[in-house]
Amino acid sequence: MKRVVFNQKGGVGKTSISCNLAAISAQQGYKTLLIDLDTQCNSSEYLLGPHYADKNNTAADFFKTFLGMFGRKPYLPGFCHPTQYGRLSVMPASPELATIERELESRHKIYKLREALTDLSKHYDRIYIDTPPALNFYSSAALIAADSLLIPFDCDSFSRQALYNLVNTVSEIREDHNEDLFIEGIVVNQFNPQAKLPADLIAQLVEDGLPVLGSYLNASVKLKESREAHMPLIHFAPSHKLTQQFVNVYNLLEGNELQPVTDA
Numbered sequence: 564m565k566r567v568v569f570n571q572k573g574g575v576g577k578t579s580i581s582c583n584l585a586a587i588s589a590q591q592g593y594k595t596l597l598i599d600l601d602t603q604c605n606s607s608e609y610l611l612g613p614h615y616a617d618k619n620n621t622a623a624d625f626f627k628t629f630l631g632m633f634g635r636k637p638y639l640p641g642f643c644h645p646t647q648y649g650r651l652s653v654m655p656a657s658p659e660l661a662t663i664e665r666e667l668e669s670r671h672k673i674y675k676l677r678e679a680l681t682d683l684s685k686h687y688d689r690i691y692i693d694t695p696p697a698l699n700f701y702s703s704a705a706l707i708a709a710d711s712l713l714i715p716f717d718c719d720s721f722s723r724q725a726l727y728n729l730v731n732t733v734s735e736i737r738e739d740h741n742e743d744l745f746i747e748g749i750v751v752n753q754f755n756p757q758a759k760l761p762a763d764l765i766a767q768l769v770e771d772g773l774p775v776l777g778s779y780l781n782a783s784v785k786l787k788e789s790r791e792a793h794m795p796l797i798h799f800a801p802s803h804k805l806t807q808q809f810v811n812v813y814n815l816l817e818g819n820e821l822q823p824v825t826d827a
């Protein structure tokens with residue numbers, strides 16, 4: 564299963580959601596790969612730690628193989644680096660992704676990620692792709708390559724507009740490039756149960772037939788702490804309420820039974 568986490572709006576939770584779901588997936592026994600396609604390298608730093616930038620063989624190096632810079636077919640597992648968390652690997656991003664983007668585009672390399680993911684699926688049970696906050700070459704390549712899309716939604720009215728634009732983009736991608744792509748879930752993030760607006764916005768999405776996942780993620784400082792510690796929540800704070808909510812998002816995706824969420 565190959566899942567892309569995308570919303571062109573910045574700061575809605577793409578990195579937090581992709582990394583934490585990938586970490587739960589690995590902890591649950593699946594060989595899991597997180598591919599970081601954002602030049603900000605946030606997922607790479609979260610999961611690989613402060614020395615993430617020392618890694619050779621990044622996602623940029625992977626794409627460079629198609630520009631004739633290495634002159635050979637890439638050995639894909641070589642771009643996937645193990646983390647300290649069992650069964651969880653990362654294909655790290657690099658700022659170089661920005662330098663080569665235009666050439667990749669002009670030389671029509673948009674399907675290369677899709678081909679690679681078909682190969683990588685033989686090595687990994689689950690693949691999560693974190694994307695940049697823009698519909699650029701990399702996010703488009705990921706939407707073309709993935710089986711499904713998870714859309715983080717941070718419950719404000721601007722996000723609602725971004726979401727409807729994205730639903731239109733998905734229809735176009737399905738029509739032109741990837742007919743099997745489906746919106747697996749809208750992941751409600753930074754949910755405030757005390758306020759009226761978030762509940763109203765979510766109700767509207769549901770009314771419009773969008774697949775809002777029934778386990779919402781609250782806002783919690785634990786998430787920032789876990790990112791500072793370079794430790795996904797399932798390891799940093801396994802019994803925290805937000806961790807339980809993440810596990811339930813994961814359970815919904817995997818068709819598992821939901822667990823009760825407590826204030827532990």
Ligand SMILES: Nc1ncnc2c1ncn2[C@@H]1O[C@H](COP(=O)(O)OP(=O)(O)OP(=O)(O)O)[C@@H](O)[C@H]1O
Nearest residue numbers: 573574575576577578579696753781782783786787
């Ligand atoms: N549930 C949450 N509770 C508290 N803070 C959160 C939560 N979700 C995200 N954040 C914080 O919001 C900020 C943006 O989150 P994140 O980096 O996951 O978003 P993003 O969509 O990947 O951003 P970008 O578009 O820049 O890549 C981060 O500082 C993160 O710690």
Ligand SMILES: [Mg+2]
Nearest residue numbers: 577578601605
């Ligand atoms: Mg991000």
